[in-house]
Structure formats: structure tokens, C-alpha cells
Amino acid sequence: MPIDILMPALSPTMEEGTLSKWLKNEGDSVKAGDVIAEIETDKATMEVEAVDEGTIAKIVVPAGTENVKVNALIAVLAEEGEDVDQLGKGVGEDEVEAGPKGAEVEPAKAEAAPAAPVPAAPKVEIAADPDIPAGTEMVSTTVREALRDAMAEEMRRDGDVFVMGEEVAEYQGAYKITQGLLQEFGDRRVIDTPITEHGFAGVGVGAAMTGLKPIVEFMTFNFAMQAIDQLINSAAKTLYMSGGQMGAPIVFRGPNGAAARVAAQHSQCYAAWYSHIPGLKVVMPYTAADAKGLLKAAIRDPNPVIFLENEILYGQHFDVPKLDDFVLPIGKARIHKTGKDVTIVSFGIGMTYATKAIVELEKDGIDVELIDLRTIRPMDLPTIIESVKKTGRLVTVEEGYPQNSVGTEIATRVMQQAFDYLDAPILTIAGKDVPMPYAANLEKLALPNVGEVVQAVKTVCYK
Amino acid sequence: MAPRKTATVSSRKSAARPVKKDFNGGTVVDFSKEQDLNAYREMLLIRRFEEKAGQLYGMGFIGGFCHLYIGQEAVVVGMQMALKDGDQVITGYRDHGHMLACGMSARGVMAELTGRQGGLSKGKGGSMHMFSKEKNFYGGHGIVGGQVSLGTGLAFANRYRGNDNVSLAYFGDGAANQGQVYESFNMAALWKLPVIYIIENNRYAMGTSVSRSSAQTDFSQRGASFNIPGYQVDGMDVRAVKAAADEAVEHCRSGKGPIILEMLTYRYRGHSMSDPAKYRSKDEVQKMRSEHDPIEQVRARLLEKKWASEDELKQIDKDVRDVVADSADFAQSDPEPDVSELYTDILI
Numbered sequence: 001m002p003i004d005i006l007m008p009a010l011s012p013t014m015e016e017g018t019l020s021k022w023l024k025n026e027g028d029s030v031k032a033g034d035v036i037a038e039i040e041t042d043k044a045t046m047e048v049e050a051v052d053e054g055t056i057a058k059i060v061v062p063a064g065t066e067n068v069k070v071n072a073l074i075a076v077l078a079e080e081g082e083d084v085d086q087l088g089k090g091v092g093e094d095e096v097e098a099g100p101k102g103a104e105v106e107p108a109k110a111e112a113a114p115a116a117p118v119p120a121a122p123k124v125e126i127a128a129d130p131d132i133p134a135g136t137e138m139v140s141t142t143v144r145e146a147l148r149d150a151m152a153e154e155m156r157r158d159g160d161v162f163v164m165g166e167e168v169a170e171y172q173g174a175y176k177i178t179q180g181l182l183q184e185f186g187d188r189r190v191i192d193t194p195i196t197e198h199g200f201a202g203v204g205v206g207a208a209m210t211g212l213k214p215i216v217e218f219m220t221f222n223f224a225m226q227a228i229d230q231l232i233n234s235a236a237k238t239l240y241m242s243g244g245q246m247g248a249p250i251v252f253r254g255p256n257g258a259a260a261r262v263a264a265q266h267s268q269c270y271a272a273w274y275s276h277i278p279g280l281k282v283v284m285p286y287t288a289a290d291a292k293g294l295l296k297a298a299i300r301d302p303n304p305v306i307f308l309e310n311e312i313l314y315g316q317h318f319d320v321p322k323l324d325d326f327v328l329p330i331g332k333a334r335i336h337k338t339g340k341d342v343t344i345v346s347f348g349i350g351m352t353y354a355t356k357a358i359v360e361l362e363k364d365g366i367d368v369e370l371i372d373l374r375t376i377r378p379m380d381l382p383t384i385i386e387s388v389k390k391t392g393r394l395v396t397v398e399e400g401y402p403q404n405s406v407g408t409e410i411a412t413r414v415m416q417q418a419f420d421y422l423d424a425p426i427l428t429i430a431g432k433d434v435p436m437p438y439a440a441n442l443e444k445l446a447l448p449n450v451g452e453v454v455q456a457v458k459t460v461c462y463k
Numbered sequence: 464m465a466p467r468k469t470a471t472v473s474s475r476k477s478a479a480r481p482v483k484k485d486f487n488g489g490t491v492v493d494f495s496k497e498q499d500l501n502a503y504r505e506m507l508l509i510r511r512f513e514e515k516a517g518q519l520y521g522m523g524f525i526g527g528f529c530h531l532y533i534g535q536e537a538v539v540v541g542m543q544m545a546l547k548d549g550d551q552v553i554t555g556y557r558d559h560g561h562m563l564a565c566g567m568s569a570r571g572v573m574a575e576l577t578g579r580q581g582g583l584s585k586g587k588g589g590s591m592h593m594f595s596k597e598k599n600f601y602g603g604h605g606i607v608g609g610q611v612s613l614g615t616g617l618a619f620a621n622r623y624r625g626n627d628n629v630s631l632a633y634f635g636d637g638a639a640n641q642g643q644v645y646e647s648f649n650m651a652a653l654w655k656l657p658v659i660y661i662i663e664n665n666r667y668a669m670g671t672s673v674s675r676s677s678a679q680t681d682f683s684q685r686g687a688s689f690n691i692p693g694y695q696v697d698g699m700d701v702r703a704v705k706a707a708a709d710e711a712v713e714h715c716r717s718g719k720g721p722i723i724l725e726m727l728t729y730r731y732r733g734h735s736m737s738d739p740a741k742y743r744s745k746d747e748v749q750k751m752r753s754e755h756d757p758i759e760q761v762r763a764r765l766l767e768k769k770w771a772s773e774d775e776l777k778q779i780d781k782d783v784r785d786v787v788a789d790s791a792d793f794a795q796s797d798p799e800p801d802v803s804e805l806y807t808d809i810l811i
Contacts, residue, residue, distance in 0.1 A: 162623065188623065194653070199612050199646025206553075206616015209601055212623060230643075233606050234613060242594035242602070243585035244808035278809050302811040378810075 002082060003052050005075040007061070007068045010039065010046045012260040013312050017041040018066045019074060022059060029055045030077070037063075037074070042144060042315050043176045054079045126319075127335050129289070131328050138319035146288035146320055147177050147253075147309065150295035151215060153325070155185050158213065161299055164191040164200060165217030165254070174219045175255060175314055201227035201252070205234045205304075208248040213299060218254035221270045221308065235304035236279030251298045253307035256284070257349060257399050258436055258447060260312065267436035269400030271348070274306040275377040275409070281330055282376040284308040286351040288318035290374050293328030301330060308376075310349045333380040335387070339369035342457050343387040345410055346397035347373035350448070353429070354397045357453035366461055376406055384410060385418045392423035393460040397453055402430040424460040429453055491702045496770040498544070502701045503761045503771075504779055505543075506536035509560040510758060511780075511787045512569055513732075516559065516576055520736045524795055525576045528605075529590050532560035534731035537757035538663055539564040541704025542631060545712045549626065553601040553614040554633035556591040557663075557730075561633065565598045569790035579797035586800040587808065608641030610634060611660070615647040618658035618721075629715040633661045637668025639682050645689075648721070652689040655720035659711045660686070662723065663698065665730045670742040683725035691721050698726030699755040729755070 010017065021038040024030055030050040037048040057078040061068055068074065128134070141149075155161045162185075167174045169182040169192040182190040193200040197218065204216040218224040224231065231252060239247030258267035274282045281303055285291040291309070298305035320326075336351070337358060346354040351372055358368040369387050373380065388394050394414060396407030407428030414426060432446045494502065513531040520529045532539075535557075543552075543564040554561045562572050567583060575582030575593050583593045591605040601617060604610040614632025621628040638644065639662050651658050662682045666673050673680050683693035692714075697703040704726065711722045729751045733740040740748075765771040771779075 194646075194649055196646040196649065198643045199615075199650060202609065202612020202643060202647065203616040203619050203650060206601070206613035206618075207620040207623065208616070209613065210551075210617060210620040212620050229606055229609065230612060234604070234609055238594070238602070239811065240808045241584055241588040241592035242596075242808075243583065243587055245584075245594050245596045246601070247811060281810070 001079065002057060003054060003077040003079065004073050005036070005050075005077055007070050007072045007074050008039065008048055009070045010041055010044060012262055013315070014041050014043070014070060015315075016067045016069045019061050019063060019068050020045065022063045024056050026056050026059055029053075042142060050077070052077060052079070054082075057082075126287070127337050129334055131293070132289070132321045132323075132326075137322040139322050140317045141288045141292075141320040142315055142317055143285075143288045143291045143309070144175070144177055144314040146292035146318075147295055148179055148181070150292045151178070151299070152181060152184060154296055154299040155181070155189060158299075160211065161213045161215065162189040162191065163215040163217060164193055164204060166193055166195055166219050168192060168217050173217075175311060177309075177314070178217065197223050197227040198230065201230040202234065204250055204252075205230050205238075205248050208235070208250040208304075209238065209246050211249070213249050213251075215251045215253060215299060218252060220259075220266060220311075221254055221256040222266050222268055224252065224254070224270070231274075231280075231304070231306070232277050236277050239303070240279060247302065248304045249302045251295070251301075251305045251307055253295070253298075254309060255311040255314070256308035257310050258431075258443075261438065261440065261443065262436075263438040264435035269308075269348075269398065269431070270306075271308055271376050271398065272400050272404055272406050272409070274308075275379075275406060277377075279304065280377060281305045282308065283330060283374065284348040284376055285374055286313065286346075286348055286372050288316070289320045289326075290328060290334065290372070292320055293326050294330060294374060296325075296327045297330050300327070305330070308348060313349055313352075328374075331375045331378040331380055333383040334372045334374055335383070336370040336372045337368065339367040339391070341367045341369075341391060342393040342395065342461055343369045343371060343384070343391045344395050344397060344453070344457065345371045345373055345384055345407075347376065347406070348398070350398040353448050353450050353453050356450045357397075357457065360450065360454050361457055364458070364463070366457060366463070368457065373406075379410075379413075381410075381413055381417070384414060385421075388414055388418050389421045392421055393457075394422070394426045395429060395453065395456045395460060396426070397429045397448060399431045399447060402428065402433050405430045424462065427456040427460055429456050490706060491700060492706045494702055494705070494764075496768070498705075499761055499765055499768075499770060500779075502537075502540055502544070502705075503758065503765060503776075504783065505540045505564060506701065506758045506761065507780065507783045508569070508786065509533075509536045509540070509563050511783050512563060512573070512790070513559060515787045515791050516573070517732070517736065519573075519577065519791060519794070525590070526578065527589055528556065529576065529736045530557040530734065531730070531732045531736075532557055534751070534757075535663060535665060535698065535726075535728045536560060537701040537704055538661070538698045538726045538728055539633075541701040542659075542661060542708045544701075544705045545708035546629070546631070549599065549628040550712075551599045551601055551614075551617045551621075551628065551630040552633070553610045553617060553630065554603065555607060555610055555635060555638060556603075556605050557635070558591065558593065558603045562593055562595070562598075562600060562603070565595065565600045567593070567595045567598050567600060569786050570793045573790035573794035574797050577794040577797075578799060579794060580800040580804070581793065581797040585804055585808075587804065608634065608638040608643050611638065611641070611644045612647045614660075615651050615656060615658055618651065618656035618715075619654070621657055622654065627657075627716050629657045629659060629712055631659050631661060633663060635668065636662060636664040636666065636673050636677065636682060637671075639685055640668070640677060644685075648686050648689045648691055651721040652686070652691050655718060657715035657718070658721045659708075659715055660691075660721060660723045662725045663728055664725055665728050667730070667734065667742065669734045670738065670740075672742065681725070683723055686721070686723045691723055693723035693725060695725045695727060698728035699751075699757045700760060701757055
């Protein structure tokens with residue numbers, strides 16, 4: 001039987017990639033372990049090794065093809081004794097264009113592919129951001145590039161800004177966020193640390209206490225739990241404890257929340273945790289424009305800022321304004337879409353559920369106003385309350401755990417400050433109250449989903 | 464359980480034990496008259512200040528935790544004598560002595576202890592959390608070991624800026640068992656950061672003696688895994704401390720990276736004001752006070768060398784008492800912070 005070689009996934013969140021190079025030609029024989037191709041994603045370039053022995057009968061996806069979906073058929077391998085020429089004929093001719101079809105060749109494999117819990121964002125008309133001048137040229141940019149650009153711009157602007165963390169320099173970032181920074185700024189300002197979160201968080205805070213402006217990258221915020229004492233007891237409280245004499249102008253940033261299929265210890269949202277602490281600012285952007293504008297603001301901010309990113313969003317494209325110095329205000333929510341019937345408040349990856357839900361709800365004639373909170377602390381409650389005064393109904397959406405969540409905080413404060421305007425109880429959509437399971441089906445259940453958001457909105461609308 | 468008998472300083476290695484031959488730390492170099500008089504005055508100020516703080520605590524003027532430095536004065540005074548302007552100091556919660564030695568005002572420290580608006584942190588920090596940007600004193604940290612990473616960060620900043628300042632990170636034998644200390648050692652050695660780690664080994668981590676808490680009780684060797692040189696120093700002899708400090712500062716300033724000084728010292732009082740110190744015998748404390756007191760050693764020397772008469776020393780004592788009494792008066796009469804201060808200094 002010929003063996004199908006499928007486009008491999010290089011990380012839990014990869015959906016597609018570029019087949020940059022074939023190292024074997026049709027007719028070449030390969031042994032298990034031979035490098036047969038190079039695949040590039042926005043995150044990494046990886047070599048693909050043959051798993052089986054045989055002869056390359058057909059290269060289905062030519063070198064240089066972009067956006068090849070994970071599990072698409074990319075080549076066919078003939079086993080010993082099989083007729084290479086015969087196999088090569090007619091195989092995969094139609095698959096070249098319809099990449100994902102390859103996955104159907106072997107359904108078992110397709111099912112085993114990493115289930116990205118959140119598909120790409122649907123097209124929703126994003127309301128004009130009042131912070132972006134009308135007529136500004138917009139450039140399609142990934143969140144990853146936006147974050148990198150923000151750091152590079154601020155490092156060019158201010159010699160006191162530097163970035164430190166695990167794999168930020170020579171590896172170019174575990175998630176490629178710091179790509180190219182070492183080359184531009186050198187190893188004095190782009191510093192690889194040992195795997196020692198508690199220690200380097202403290203080193204960063206100490207440096208910040210002298211007035212330097214460190215950007216400390218955590219490979220993920222899960223690992224920052226090892227360092228949380230320095231974030232809270234040192235970074236957040238020094239200004240107060242010193243009677244205003246010294247503080248810590250520092251940014252702690254990195255991916256936060258669930259990625260895909262990495263289970264309990266690597267899947268947790270810390271928005272509510274850090275938002276509990278006076279002395280911290282907590283930012284959690286969704287779009288690339290917000291990621292850029294808010295990271296630049298965070299780096300300039302004289303206070304410690306917790307900047308929560310999301311691995312699944314890193315590769316998503318958004319329009320980013322082409323401006324010399326695009327800085328957004330921390331502490332200000334953005335009305336993602338105006339509407340009149342009901343308000344949804346979300347932030348970060350929660351926005352992916354909300355944006356899809358409002359498309360569904362539109363079909364049922366429900367006009368949602370969607371607020372992207374962007375900053376969790378200080379919270380822009382006035383924007384939420386203004387919206388609730390108009391709609392009378394509120395649903396919050398986030399991936400974090402339900403108890404003491406950002407949503408329950410919003411619900412409490414809206415209830416206290418805008419009770420008379422509410423026409424229905426506030427509903428809070430959150431992740432389930434369980435450690436993140438590994439199994440694909442259970443993981444999907446543990447996260448919020450679009451259906452839950454749609455249902456919650458209908459419930460508060462009594463529909 | 465009967466208190467264990469612990470070896471005295473004199474029976475331990477009282478001189479610095481060099482690991483590398485190029486270090487002569489602890490080779491006691493005689494002080495000049497001015498140095499001895501200065502050390503005497505500085506140590507006495509800390510002693511009298513702490514005694515007064517203890518009194519005010521007993522009277523209810525000082526609340527919360529209050530950790531006195533009595534007995535350990537030679538460590539911070541000797542170290543400070545080796546520094547230049549721009550060098551930085553950071554320590555843990557037993558910090559009053561460090562602040563006075565850094566030149567922070569007795570009034571400011573005492574008023575912070577009583578939680579008054581004239582305190583160094585406007586009354587918002589208390590005994591364990593005081594800072595002075597002006598004097599390059601970076602706290603005053605209440606989380607055991609936290610200051611070690613932060614102090615390493617101060618050194619990182621010096622290297623980043625390309626200046627020749629050195630940072631001093633003080634911590635105790637208790638903090639020496641915290642994980643982040645070793646994370647910091649690793650980075651400091653890796654990046655050759657100009658930081659002196661001063662382990663004030665006063666033999667007790669709160670109530671747990673070194674032998675009951677530490678597998679390796681020679682703290683000067685705690686950097687061995689990171690190739691950080693370390694030396695034991697008689698922390699009761701201000702001259703030995705100063706000599707070791709001079710060499711350590713030179714080591715750091717010349718770009719050789721971090722260094723560890725283990726100061727063999729002793730606290731006379733309990734861990735904090737609420738500690739009756741039942742884990743050690745009164746004899747042990749008394750023996751240390753009578754045979755190794757850091758202030759008495761200088762006093763005896765001053766008299767022996769006829770650098771000061773009894774009357775002159777009494778005058779110094781009186782001057783010091785006046786400073787302390789003034790700080791105590793201020794700390795009791797200064798108003799509490801304005802209620803509006805509750806919500807200031809949280810964010811800039």
C-alpha cells in the first residue's frame with residue numbers, strides 16, 4: 001500500500017504553513033529519519049523527517065506553496081516492490097489546490113490532528129477606533145508581528161528599555177515574538193535567561209527600581225506562578241511601601257490562558273488573578289492593533305504592567321494602523337461593534353467567541369453591542385455602564401475559571417452602579433470549573449463556546 | 464528540650480577563610496584613630512536606636528513586627544566604610560541598622576516605625592519596608608530572600624549602564640536556604656554582575672539554629688556550584704568586616720563578578736519583639752556579649768591606644784543618645800499620615 005505523507009503540525013496551535021523546500025525528488029528512495037522537506041510557519045522553520053521507508057512516488061504539494069493546511073496530502077511514498085510510476089499517476093492532482101482534502105484520505109489521522117479550539121475569527125466589521133485618525137492606512141499584521149514591532153519601536157526610542165526571558169534572544173523567542181530583536185539590538189539589550197522565573201523576575205524588578213524599563217517575557221504565564229511573589233510583593237507594592245520614592249516601571253508579558261491540547265498545567269488564564277492586585281495594571285488585548293498600541297503604552301508606563309497575550313491569537317491577522325508612533329491608552333475599553341439590544345463585554349481570546357456569536361445573533365435580529373475591555377485593571381467601567389444604560393442587558397465572555405472571574409467582577413459592579421438600568425440578570429460565560437483536560441473532546445467542553453454565548457444573549461433578551 | 468549549646472564565634476573560624484589565594488579578607492588591618500572613632504559612633508547609634516525602638520515597642524508606639532539589629536552592628540558599619548557614592552544597598556526585614564549606616568535620618572526611620580507622616584515611607588511601609596532613593600537604599604523587604612533577586616537586579620542595572628557601582632545584597636542564614644538565592648547566584652555569576660552577597664549568619668533563622676536548618680552550614684561555600692568565591696568573616700570585628708569589604712568591593716568593581724561574604728555574627732535579642740528566645744541559653748547570649756561585643760571591642764581599643772578618654776567616649780555616647788532621643792520625640796509627636804494618603808502612591 002502506498003503511504004500518504006501529510007502536512008505535519010509543528011505546534012499545538014498550528015493550522016497551516018508553507019512547504020518551503022523539498023529535499024528529496026520524485027523517484028528518490030528514503031529511509032526512516034531522512035529529512036525530506038522543510039516547513040515554515042510564522043513561528044518556526046522545521047524539518048520533516050520520513051517515518052517510513054520507500055520511494056517518493058509523487059510530490060503533491062510543490063515547494064514554495066503557502067497556506068498548506070495541517071494534514072493535507074503533500075506526497076506519496078511507494079513501499080518496496082510497488083510500482084512508483086503507476087502510483088505517481090493521477091494521485092493528488094486535485095489535492096494540490098484543495099489542500100485540506102488530503103486529510104480525508106485517512107480519517108483516523110485527521111481526527112488525531114490538534115483540535116484548535118478556536119477557528120479563525122469571522123469577518124466582523126470592527127467599529128472605528130477613535131484613537132486612530134480617520135483615513136489612516138491600515139496594514140494586515142499578525143498579533144505576533146505587532147508585539148514584536150511594539151518592542152522594537154520602543155527599544156529604538158529609549159535605551160533604557162530591554163527585553164529578558166527564556167529563549168528571547170538566540171532562539172528568537174519560544175513563540176517567535178522577539179524575532180529579530182537580538183540582531184537589531186544585540187545581547188546587551190536582548191537577554192536570554194536561564195530557566196529561573198522567580199530569579200529573573202526579581203532581577204527585572206530590581207533593575208526597574210533603579211529606573212530601567214525591562215520587558216520580562218514569560219514563556220507562558222503558567223510559569224510566572226513561580227515568580228508571582230516578585231510580581232506582587234516587589235513590583236506592585238514598592239511604590240506604596242516607599243511612600244512614592246521608587247516603583248517598578250516594568251512589563252511582564254507572555255502568552256496566557258489555554259493554548260491547545262497542553263492540558264491542566266499549561267492552560268490557565270491569569271486575568272482575574274492579577275487584576276486583584278492594587279499597584280498593577282493588567283492588559284489583555286485581542287486585536288493586533290491593540291496589542292501594538294497597548295504594548296507600547298505598557299513599556300512607557302511608569303507602573304508595573306502585566307501584559308497577557310494568547311498563543312492562539314499570535315498568528316491571527318488584523319489591520320494595524322500605519323502610524324509612526326501608535327500608542328493606545330491603557331484603561332480604556334474599545335467598542336468593537338455598536339448595537340442597541342444587548343451588551344457583550346469580553347477581552348483577549350474571549351472576543352473570538354463573542355465576535356462569532358454576534359454574527360449568529362444578527363440572523364435572529366438581535367443587535368449586539370460588543371465591548372472589548374482591553375485593560376482588565378484599571379477597568380473601564382464607565383464604558384460598560386454607558387452601554388448597559390442603552391441596552392439594559394449584559395453578558396460577559398472569558399476563558400478563565402468562573403469563580404471570582406473578571407465577569408463576576410463586572411457583574412457585581414454593574415449591579416451596584418447601574419441596577420436600575422438592567423432589564424435582565426447579568427450572565428457570565430467563562431471556562432468550566434475544572435482543570436483543563438487533555439482529551440480533545442473534553443478540552444472543547446471545558447472552554448466556552450459560541451453556542452453558550454448565543455444562548456446567554458438570547459436568555460437575557462428573553463428570546 | 465534543653466537549649467543546645469552552640470559554639471562561640473571564637474571557636475569557629477574567626478578570620479576570613481580564603482578560597483582563592485588572591486583574597487586576604489579578614490586579615491585584620493588596624494584602623495586609624497578616625498576610623499575607630501567613626502565606627503564606634505556609628506555602631507553606638509544603631510545600638511542605642513534599637514534599644515529605644517525596643518522601648519517604644521513595649522510602650523505600644525511601634526506596632527506589628529520589629530526586628531532589632533543589636534549585636535550585628537559591626538557588619539553593616541564595616542561594609543559601609545568600604546563603599547563610595549552610587550553603590551547600592553538592599554536587605555531584608557532586620558533593616559534599621561542598614562538604614563542608619565546608609566545615612567538615612569534617625570528621625571525618618573523612627574517615625575516610620577511609629578507610622579507617622581514624617582517616616583521615610585510616610586508611615587506606609589513600617590519597620591520592614593523603608594527606602595531611600597537619595598541614599599541608594601532599596602529596602603527593607605519583608606519576604607525572606609526576595610531582596611537577593613532584587614539586589615542582583617540592581618547589579619544588573621549597573622552593568623547595563625556601564626557604571627562602576629557595586630550593589631550589596633544582605634540576607635540571613637535563614638534566607639540562604641531560599642531557592643531564588645541560588646537562581647540569583649547563577650545569573651550573577653553567568654553575567655559577572657557586580658554584587659556582594661552578604662550572608663549575616665547570626666546562627667538562628669527565627670528560632671531554628673543553623674545546624675538544624677542547613678545541610679551545609681558553611682555559608683561562604685553556598686556559591687561553590689556557581690564558581691562564586693566566598694569567605695567567612697568575623698562579623699563581630701568591624702576591622703575584619705572592613706578589610707573583607709574592601710577586597711570584595713574591589714573584586715566587583717574590577718569586573719570579576721559576584722562574591723559572597725559570610726559574616727559570623729550574633730543577635731542579642733529575639734528574632735522579633737515577641738520572641739522570648741527559648742531556643743538558646745542565656746549563657747550563650749551573655750558569653751557573646753561579654754567576650755565579642757563589637758562596640759566594646761572598639762571602645763577597649765580606643766582607650767588602650769589612648770585615642771579617646773572615658774570622658775570623650777561619654778560625650779560620644781551622650782551625642783548619640785541625644786540623636787536617638789530626638790528621633791523618639793519626633794516619632795511620638797509627629798502626626799499620623801493624612802487619611803488622603805491611603806489612596807496615594809499606588810500608581811504613578
